Amino acid sequence: MTAILTANRINKKYNPISATLELATCSLTLERGKTYIIKGKSGSGKTTLLNILGGMDKPSSGTVFYEGKSFYELSDQEQSRIRNEEFGFVFQSYNLIPELTAYENIKLPVFFNPRKKVKSNAIFDVAAEMGIGALLQRKTYQLSGGEQQRVAIARALMMSPAIIFADEPTGSLDTATSRMIADLLVRTVRRRGTTLVIVTHEEHLIDADHIEITIDSGKVSASEDTHVLFGI
Numbered sequence: 001m002t003a004i005l006t007a008n009r010i011n012k013k014y015n016p017i018s019a020t021l022e023l024a025t026c027s028l029t030l031e032r033g034k035t036y037i038i039k040g041k042s043g044s045g046k047t048t049l050l051n052i053l054g055g056m057d058k059p060s061s062g063t064v065f066y067e068g069k070s071f072y073e074l075s076d077q078e079q080s081r082i083r084n085e086e087f088g089f090v091f092q093s094y095n096l097i098p099e100l101t102a103y104e105n106i107k108l109p110v111f112f113n114p115r116k117k118v119k120s121n122a123i124f125d126v127a128a129e130m131g132i133g134a135l136l137q138r139k140t141y142q143l144s145g146g147e148q149q150r151v152a153i154a155r156a157l158m159m160s161p162a163i164i165f166a167d168e169p170t171g172s173l174d175t176a177t178s179r180m181i182a183d184l185l186v187r188t189v190r191r192r193g194t195t196l197v198i199v200t201h202e203e204h205l206i207d208a209d210h211i212e213i214t215i216d217s218g219k220v221s222a223s224e225d226t227h228v229l230f231g232i
């Protein structure tokens with residue numbers, strides 16, 4: 001297995017004056033094709049860690065290497081390109097544009113990155129994968145929560161990203177739908193060989209093959225020692 005993303009001695013302090021420590025120094029290595037579940041109490045720093053790893057929030061200190069490059073030292077343009085083409089994001093609130101159709105929402109990453117070549121039927125393929133082929137012409141405000149999240153996952157998969165970052169993607173859904181969507185996401189990334197980093201409370205995912213990253217009082221630990229090189 002090869003490392004795809006490495007966090008080296010990262011930490012996060014939101015308030016340097018009070019020196020409140022949100023995330024203690026830790027180092028993590030994420031391997032290609034594996035699923036990582038971030039767990040911890042509310043306010044423990046799960047979203048903070050996910051955002052740092054996903055190139056959305058610079059750590060207070062430390063370095064995040066993506067494919068061997070120090071991500072936050074790249075130009076803004078290159079950081080945006082990687083977030084758009086090589087990372088996919090799924091949020092609890094779906095983050096779709098309600099007045100656009102499902103098709104148009106899934107197409108957004110292509111619109112923002114017209115230079116990248118995608119197959120002409122890529123939208124139909126990814127919609128079929130998510131079981132929403134029949135919903136493509138519907139405006140997304142007309143869709144149920146579960147259907148909206150399938151559209152959002154399809155959009156995240158559109159550019160065939162190397163890593164998907166998902167922040168409580170099933171947090172707004174009822175138990176049965178939540179379980180179905182979480183299973184669909186995990187099965188899809190496995191089939192594609194995509195790395196998944198997910199914040200979730202879905203207990204049944206514990207049975208699946210994954211590595212658990214736990215945050216407790218700001219300290220990060222993982223279910224496999226090799227994945228947290230050291231914590232302070």
Ligand SMILES: Nc1ncnc2c1ncn2[C@@H]1O[C@H](COP(=O)(O)OP(=O)(O)OP(=O)(O)O)[C@@H](O)[C@H]1O
Nearest residue numbers: 014015022040041042043044045046047048049199
């Ligand atoms: N931009 C910010 N500025 C200041 N403090 C922040 C900021 N973002 C998060 N925090 C604080 O950092 C801590 C961790 O927040 P974070 O959202 O990472 O936790 P979480 O584990 O994802 O919580 P939840 O499960 O409730 O979503 C909290 O105390 C939060 O108030």
